[in-house]
Amino acid sequence: MKSKIVSKEIHLKKRPAGFVTEDDFELVEVEIPEPKREGEFSVRNIWMSVDPWMRIYMVKGSRIMPPVELNKALSGGCIGQVIESKSDNFKVGECVKANFGWREYWAAHDADSSAKNITKVDPKIAPLEYFLGLLGITGITAYVGLFKIGELREGQDTVFVSSAAGGVGSVACQIAKIKGCHVVGSCGSDEKVRWLLDELKVDYAFNYRKLGESNISSELKRACPDGIDLYFDNVGGKHLEAAIDNMNIFGRIVLCGTTSQYNDNNNTSTTSGNVNDPSTPTLSSGPSNLSLAVSHRLRLQGFIWSDHNDILNEFNASMSKWINEGRIKWKESIFEGLENAPKAFVSLFKGESLGRMLVKLGPYTATSL
């Protein structure tokens, strides 16, 4: 009989004050119970992701989620492989996606899988880590935002994406290009501008930092002489105001996810903005030109991808196809080993990295399932 598993996990030792540091975290060893009763299974993690929004919950939570507990394992997206199982639904060797990042191993019961959002992923479809990004929340968010909230019109719309070199932004840009739209992106460095133009093939890109926030509106006028039909807002603040200045009648503004939650929590000191692109600016005061929303009949709509599960099958089919056709580019920054997860997290706020920040926790073991 197998001995109990000893797993390492990362706890929050103290709530970060100002800039988060590695000292705020602690590596702890715990025992993971082996599956005994019917339905129980245990998982070894292969990948985990770190996201800037986690910082919010390390301090005080938000109106929709409490803060994380001190001296308990942190949570976050992970991909793992079932290593022991008394479940008919989760068999040894199968890969799963869950919210049990920041640890090497974890145990669960298949009766809880729905509530805990544990889902199987197929390693044949794409590299496993893609399920934490392109085929995960990042991709779904871009897809839901463009199609369900933004009602993207194929071949017709002029689309502006802020934080366009970030995770959600870069996917939104590429999907809009695949759909034959005119796409303009903003980002925070010349390197990103080049990436957007050369690799993602957007029609126009600009570095808002070099430009100055007060010039975004006139830059958009140049980039979109016929106006903007759909603005995918990852940023808020001056970007939103500048977009509103240039929206066409019946334009749609997609207010996208996590970025905004920073300031919701008055968390401006810790991060520069977007969940997928730490170099984006913080949301500041609201747009002073909302009057144009009336005369131009604009719609501004916030959303969270998880309200739109009805689109998941369509999303998975489309995104898998685009990935296999090589039509979607994707950047990852990878740290190795759980002990480096705090370092990966801290690096998010230095604004140097590009793309999805991941930590590799162990190998994938091919099985003959």
Next chain:
Amino acid sequence: MKSKIVSKEIHLKKRPAGFVTEDDFELVEVEIPEPKREGEFSVRNIWMSVDPWMRIYMVKGSRIMPPVELNKALSGGCIGQVIESKSDNFKVGECVKANFGWREYWAAHDADSSAKNITKVDPKIAPLEYFLGLLGITGITAYVGLFKIGELREGQDTVFVSSAAGGVGSVACQIAKIKGCHVVGSCGSDEKVRWLLDELKVDYAFNYRKLGESNISSELKRACPDGIDLYFDNVGGKHLEAAIDNMNIFGRIVLCGTTSQYNDNNNTSTTSGNVNDPSTPTLSSGPSNLSLAVSHRLRLQGFIWSDHNDILNEFNASMSKWINEGRIKWKESIFEGLENAPKAFVSLFKGESLGRMLVKLGPYTATSL
């Protein structure tokens, strides 16, 4: 054969600088051509309305409409009666609604009636002046805003209306009450609070001026302990921000019409706000809490009633019924005679009057049509 009609009309003599005065206008006599060719007809006006938004176009227009021309008759809503006609569509004695206010008489051709928005109105349905208010743009705006943009849920929604004692606001409050909703209104005087509570029977009303704009959010928390589902925004600024603070998940914010156009035109010096309630505050900076639109999946949508003509028959039927059942209260302030139209207009900006501002231009002549 009848002699030519000599009509008086009001011209804009000079563009108002700051507070509009009666000296900015001029009363001019012109000749109205009599109907000669097939389809021509002439009309004697009975009522005209004056609206604060007209002030914008007296100075510099907006992005969607040029400024009015000097030394030409001003435009605005009117109700008149056909006095001579060579048209089969507009017969002598019939009543029409058009945009040829600020004058006693006017002539038209029935081929232009659609483009010029000349429509017949039935004096049997309601007092004629109602077609400039309850059964006109004011009523339609409230109706479209609540149902088509706000997707009002009968018997379920908590509805907050700003500028609730204004034209659009007061109608929106009453429709929401008819539909069994919990209705909260804000306004700018204790007299209006009393009117809202005692006459319109809203569930809660407050005087935001006495309260202070920074306290609107906490007042709404008291008035709507279960949150707001639909905010009918006639104001923007701090009201909008306070509403967003209190919106429920999937809440809808109806960004309503003309108020906002003031600031669109940087016209803040001339009016205090809402087209129907000059005592409402101006739209200032945008809401700083738009991040909540993401976490709470809010939708903010601007609209103009004229995009929604598909709802006109339904609106006319519903509103006529409610009027006849005495379920809608309506206030009017009436000036007599075209020569007093400038005085009526100027009085809009003194914030003293309550209800729809009208000018009576002549009698209705009952006919045996």
